[in-house]
Amino acid sequence: MKTKRMNPFKPTAGGEPPLLIGRNRVIRDFEKGLDNGVGAPGRIMLITGARGTGKTVMLTVLGDKARERGWEVLEETASSGLCERLVSELRTKEGLMDKLTIRPSVSFAGASVSLGEAELSPKRMPETLRKAMAARLDILEKRSSGLLISIDEAQAASMEDMIAIATAIQHQIRERRNIAIIFAGLPQMVSDLYNDEVITFLRRARLNVLSDVSLDEVRNAFSQTFADSQMTISDSQISVAADVTKGYPYMIQLVGYYIWDAADIRDSWVVTDEDVKNGIDEAHYDLDNAVCIPELQxxxxxxxxxxxxxxxxxxxxxxxxxxxxxxxxxxxxxxxxxxxxxxxxxxxxxxxxxxxxxxxxxxxxxxxx
Ligand SMILES: Nc1ncnc2c1ncn2[C@@H]1O[C@H](COP(=O)(O)OP(=O)(O)OP(=O)(O)O)[C@@H](O)[C@H]1O
Ligand SMILES: [Mg+2]
Missing domain, CATH: 1.10.10.10 (Winged helix-like DNA-binding domain superfamily/Winged helix DNA-binding domain)
Known part of the structure; x- marks a missing residue:
């Protein structure tokens, strides 16, 4: 008997798929932004798309691209207290250590604690965030490094938080600091941001709308992923499976996962037409529960x-x-x-x-x- 292998498909929120289909242009755009230096367009990016189109996965992949270049990456998800969390992340770890070695007095540390409350008030947040970013960039830039901030579920961010972030980032860009920011969220995020301060800022952003990927690419990805995991599947089976997904990323993972699983349950390494049918039924069941039913609720x-x-x-x-x-x-x-x-x-x-x-x-x- 063959040793059991892991199902290569990843039908979970934010789970990195075995093959990232159809997103090369977005990745290249962002990499160019990092490599072309301060002021390059890809450094302020908006990623939108329906549920399950791969926004969170994109943030992970783009974060990795920045890390490969020695950048520091702050990954946040929008919900109340977003800016407070950003400020505290910017100030923690080696950032705080460096600051303390620059101004090594105990009273400095004490003062910053008591200043905390006022600094974090909504009115002062844009300035507090701006200063925290600048201080962190001082340290990073000495190491020829930069700072990427990514904000997931940005449609849930409050207008105050968006304004504070927009103001703070705009300032760093004007000062030619080595910074990049990506917002990912549902498409309404763009229409919800009808506020001058935010809109002016976002107009400069690169907008990437993640949509369904081409069925050709889905077929190729299925073919390669099944082959890489030693599972035999025919071209016509792949074709049936790919058509069912309609190129929707979450469904691609569900269909791949359950077809693979159906063969695996039988302890077989050859996919049958029955496995394809059962796999597709299972995939639909999960899709209904994860996407359609919650939307209607x-x-x-x-x-x-x-x-x-x-x-x-x-x-x-x-x-x-x-x-x-x-x-x-x-x-x-x-x-x-x-x-x-x-x-x-x-x-x-x-x-x-x-x-x-x-x-x-x-x-x-x-x-x-
Ligand atoms: N380019 C892609 N190719 C293949 N599969 C993908 C791709 N992008 C995402 N997926 C898969 O789609 C599913 C959804 O991805 P992800 O959670 O990133 O979507 P999302 O847009 O963030 O969804 P939500 O709006 O619910 O947060 C995951 O199972 C992931 O593995
Ligand atoms: Mg997501």
Missing amino acids: GLSKTDREYLEAMSQSDGPSATAEVARRMGKSAQYAATYRKRLLDAYVIRETERGEVDFAVPFLREYLRKKS
């Missing part, structure tokens, strides 16, 4: 009726048509349209129609209706 009955009406179309739906299918007036339907747009369950297309913003929600609703 907070919605009202009528919100859901609106979505069900939309799901009758294979692609975007005209608003008037959705109202007609619901048997309601356009005005009535418009209320729900707005609610669903605000919740980012649906999005407006360029032609003014509406489409699902949550991957596989259309398929889920069709199955359940």
